[in-house]
Amino acid sequence: MKEVLLLKCGEIVLKGLNRKTFEDRLLKNLKRRMAHVADCEITMRQSVVYVEIPDDADADAVMECASRVFGFATISRAAVCPEKTLESIIATAKDYLAPNFAAAKTFKVESKRGDKKFPMTSTEISQHVGGELADLFPDVRPDMHHPDLTVHVEMREKYAFVHAGPVPGAGGMPIGSNGRAALLLSGGIDSPVAGWMMAKRGLELCGIHFFSYPYTSERAKEKVLELGRKLTAWCGRMSVMVVPFTHIQEEIRDKCHEELFTLIMRRFMMRIAERVAVEYGCGALITGESLGQVASQTMPAMAVTGAVCDLPVFRPCIGMDKEEIVTIARKIDTFETSILPYEDCCTVFTPKHPNTKPKMPKILEAESHLDVEALVDEAVKGVEIIHLP
Numbered sequence: 001m002k003e004v005l006l007l008k009c010g011e012i013v014l015k016g017l018n019r020k021t022f023e024d025r026l027l028k029n030l031k032r033r034m035a036h037v038a039d040c041e042i043t044m045r046q047s048v049v050y051v052e053i054p055d056d057a058d059a060d061a062v063m064e065c066a067s068r069v070f071g072f073a074t075i076s077r078a079a080v081c082p083e084k085t086l087e088s089i090i091a092t093a094k095d096y097l098a099p100n101f102a103a104a105k106t107f108k109v110e111s112k113r114g115d116k117k118f119p120m121t122s123t124e125i126s127q128h129v130g131g132e133l134a135d136l137f138p139d140v141r142p143d144m145h146h147p148d149l150t151v152h153v154e155m156r157e158k159y160a161f162v163h164a165g166p167v168p169g170a171g172g173m174p175i176g177s178n179g180r181a182a183l184l185l186s187g188g189i190d191s192p193v194a195g196w197m198m199a200k201r202g203l204e205l206c207g208i209h210f211f212s213y214p215y216t217s218e219r220a221k222e223k224v225l226e227l228g229r230k231l232t233a234w235c236g237r238m239s240v241m242v243v244p245f246t247h248i249q250e251e252i253r254d255k256c257h258e259e260l261f262t263l264i265m266r267r268f269m270m271r272i273a274e275r276v277a278v279e280y281g282c283g284a285l286i287t288g289e290s291l292g293q294v295a296s297q298t299m300p301a302m303a304v305t306g307a308v309c310d311l312p313v314f315r316p317c318i319g320m321d322k323e324e325i326v327t328i329a330r331k332i333d334t335f336e337t338s339i340l341p342y343e344d345c346c347t348v349f350t351p352k353h354p355n356t357k358p359k360m361p362k363i364l365e366a367e368s369h370l371d372v373e374a375l376v377d378e379a380v381k382g383v384e385i386i387h388l389p
Contacts, residue, residue, distance in 0.1 A: 005051035010073035026174040072169030078161040106143035111153040173202030180204040181284040182277035190288030192334040197316040199235035207240035220342035244382040295354035
């Protein structure tokens with residue numbers, strides 16, 4: 001039986017004169033991602049995208065791929081009726097939804113008549129199909145209010161489709177429709193979640209990771225790259241810029257007060273990230289900061305670290321508690337990788353008593369002992385670019 005995915009567009013349907021730009025981006029993203037799974041024919045009509053699943057394709061894999069493409073509100077896996085007639089619809093529903101009827105005690109039929117030339121109304125279609133299915137499955141009684149199974153019939157321009165109801169899509173906006181941003185990607189739980197949240201708002205991501213060999217190991221670096229690969233399942237291809245950070249951290253350790261280590265280190269990160277972001281066409285930075293979670297994420301601390309940047313800094317996790325962030329990390333399959341016990345550069349030189357209420361004059365005085373520009377230049381020149389599929 002021929003199957004198709006019906007993908008309903010999300011908030012891009014609210015766009016005005018530029019709506020086609022968003023639709024074109026959405027189709028481009030879907031086709032590129034689907035090319036790695038199956039040779040599907042993909043078309044779009046009236047804000048519905050049709051993905052025709054080849055007979056030799058893994059339909060579950062096609063469904064999984066589509067469910068991770070931002071921009072779709074719902075996805076329905078449907079059977080294509082051989083003919084656009086009531087008899088064909090009933091026969092298709094009987095065969096295609098037999099397992100669903102076997103697991104249900106009650107059902108109803110909902111119909112959508114997208115093809116207004118069809119000679120029956122939606123209500124009439126539902127009543128007729130429902131009556132016939134009630135005879136075919138006598139152990140499953142009709143229930144119009146709280147059914148276990150809802151049989152969906154969609155009369156479209158070219159075909160009629162039958163399915164057991166939509167599931168949520170990834171939502172959000174098509175990747176790239178709102179530009180590109182650089183994600184400060186650590187080995188922790190928060191930054192991959194922050195990247196996923198901003199990718200959902202239509203941002204194409206590149207990653208920036210600060211690597212402090214030999215204080216952090218190659219395994220720690222590989223852990224971060226694996227987090228990047230996990231994100232590509234949602235946001236497509238991505239490059240990670242690995243920044244050599246050892247010299248900067250050693251300079252801070254040798255020339256600054258211990259309580260300021262983390263703050264000055266993060267100011268360097270923001271300076272370097274901005275330089276790299278601009279060079280690679282990014283219009284913003286993304287961090288995984290959550291207000292008050294650690295000493296460097298108090299409001300005064302974030303004001304001090306953000307002061308070195310001209311680019312906007314997006315902090316999508318800012319008002320979330322840890323459990324909320326962990327819930328998303330589990331959903332996007334980054335949690336188990338994030339908790340692997342390999343240290344990143346942020347934990348190597350952590351002071352025992354960090355300053356949570358820093359004053360800018362004190363920070364500037366501490367940085368006067370460092371050749372800030374030379375250190376930033378050295379780090380930027382040493383960037384290693386790793387392209388993830």
